[in-house]
Amino acid sequence: MSQSDTNSERLLVTSALPYANGPLHIGHIAGAYLPADIFCRYQRMCGKQVAFICGSDEHGVPILIRSRNEGITPQEVVDRFHFQNEESFARLGMSFDFYGRTSSPVHHETSREFFRELAAKDAFVLKNQEQLYDPEAGIFLADRFVKGTCPKCGYEEAYGDQCENCGKSLSPEELVNPRSALTDAAPVMKETTHWYLPLGKMQPALEKWLGEHKDWKPNVLGQVGSWLQDGLNDRAVTRDLPWGVAVPQDIAENAGVDATGKVLYVWFDAPIGYISATREWAEREGLDWQDWWKSDDSRLIHFIGKDNIVFHCLIFPAMLMAHGGYVLPENVPGNEFLNLKGRKLSKSRGGAIWVHEALEVFPADYLRYSLASVFPETRDTDFAWEDFQAHVNSELADTLGNFVNRTISFADKYFEGKVPALAKPSADDLATLAALEGLPERIGGLLEGYRMREALHEAMGLARMANKYINDSEPWKTRKSDLVACGNTIHVSLQICAAL
Incomplete structure (x- = not known):
């Protein structure tokens, strides 16, 4: 954490918790983690108090x-x-202040406390509904326990929570010809009881809040606007699963529900992971976590991929509103997908460039x-190894590296490693x-506006201009014919090096 005596504003930055059911791929890094890391490093340079929070999302059906x-x-x-992903992040230089995990006791305690508070405020609706059930496995088919045909695009391997082909969010009951992902059996309908968050009832408050953030990225506002236009529905916050944060027994008993085998829905407990990780970090640092989550001088920013926009812009804010006392996100800079030559990078399909393997090379x-x-x-953008080669060889090495190396070498060899004085500069020097x-x-303005790629291009544009300047000035010639002019060239070039 960076602190400034003159800046009491707190900046709480989160990156979407990666699912701990497989390794990280480069699409994850480009979407939610590297942009946030660049943003946090810049904010620390500006003297801001920054808490950069992330961790593993360790519940849910894919893990089961x-x-x-x-x-x-x-x-x-x-x-x-x-541990594999935590190591990959560290090797990649991610500057997290804390990297937690949702299987920790602190997270389970924090999630149950949050659930209890919402139950105490009558924020939930209790419903008895029939849901898909696998008669062979003896388990309800929540989320990715069920596959079928997407009703929107016809993709035959869509999951019960989302179609990975078209991106549509789904419920298991919407799938055409559903089947169990465990046994391939045709599911039957069976009654069960769950707690729901009444998002439809909360829609006016969400719309009012979102109306104050019209400066958010168009892709984020567009997706959220589509959901609002269709009208929000009640959203289940519990599941019948053998793995997850158990529904508090006292709350279930008060509602007359058998809590056996009932857990908090992963998309209820996962964003609470930001809070529990902040609690663990603050305890380690001797700080009060509530200063970061419940103070008016704290700014909350979520970096995510586009598949998480709805959860961070509608569902989690609704949870925070229902609880009360928490700051709401100031911004949710959601990125689109990084593809591999037009093909979607996918952990579940196994088609990806894995970060831990790339870092070996x-x-x-x-x-x-x-x-x-x-x-x-x-x-959406594309990654190609040919582009990677050009980025490294043509830009990092030939443009930036070549300019810096020539400048430093000249200063060291001919000016005793010092910055030459600027004397009678030419028009090119001054320009x-x-x-x-x-x-x-x-x-800085581009970084503040979450336009990281444009900020990088701006910096590399300076490096290209610098190369042209040093080539046109030819200090290797003026070193012999006009040492003052040579010194001016190296002076200006060192200023550029410092700026870069």
Whole structure:
């Protein structure tokens, strides 16, 4: 955490909790993690108090499916991928202040406290409904326990919570020809009882709040607007599953419900993971976590991919509103998808470039730079190894590296490693120095506006201009014919190096 005596404003930045059912791929990094890391590093340079929070999302159906397929416990699955992903983040240079996990006792306690508070305020609706049930496995088919045909695009391998082909959010009952992902059996309908968050009732409050944030990214507002236009429905916040945060027994008993096998829906407990991780971090640092979540001088910013927009812009804010006392997100800079030559990167389908494998071959800065060059900030973008090669060789090495190396070498060899004085500068010298004026403010403005890729391009534009300047000035010639002019060139070039 960075602190400034003159700036009491707190900046709480989160990146979407990666699912601990597999390794990280480069699409994850380009969507929610590297943009947030760049943003936080800049804010710390500006003297802001920053808490950069992330962690593993360790509940939900995909983890259960993997544990069943591999014949191991869900805890063994999340332990494996939590530590692998945490190491990948560290090797990639992610500057998290805390990286937690939702299987921790603190998280379970925090989630149940949150659920109890909402129940105490009558924020839930209790419903008896028939849901899909696998008669062979003896389990309700929540979310990804069921597959079928997407009613929107016809994709035959859509999940019960989302179609990975068209991106539509689904419920299991919407699938055409559903089947169990566990046994391939045709499901039957069976009655069960669950708690729901009445989003429709809360829609006016959400619309009022969102109306105060018309400066958010168009892709974010567009997706949220579509959901609001269709009208929000009650959203289940519990599931019948053998893995997750157990529904508080006292709340179930008061409602006359058998809590056996009932857990909090992963998309109820996962965003609470931001709160529980902040609690653990604050305890470690000797701070009060509530200063970050319940203070008017705290700004909350969520970095996510577009598949998480609805949860962070509607469902989690609704939860915070229903609870009361929490700050709401100031911004949710959601990015689109990074594809691999037009194909979607997918953990579940296994088609991806895995971060831990890429880091075995390439330095982290190569990956960071190339991914930042193609951030999918406003639309889906593509990653290609040919582009990666060009980013590293043509831009990092030939443009930036070559300029800096030539400048430093000249200063060290011919000016005793010192910055030469600027004496009788030429028009080109002055014009080049003038180009530096306002550059930090321009790049800072882009970073503040979550336009990371444009900020990088602005910086590399300066490097290209610098190369042209030093080539046109030819200090290797003026070193012999006009040492003052040579010194001016190196002076200006060192100023550019400092700016870069």
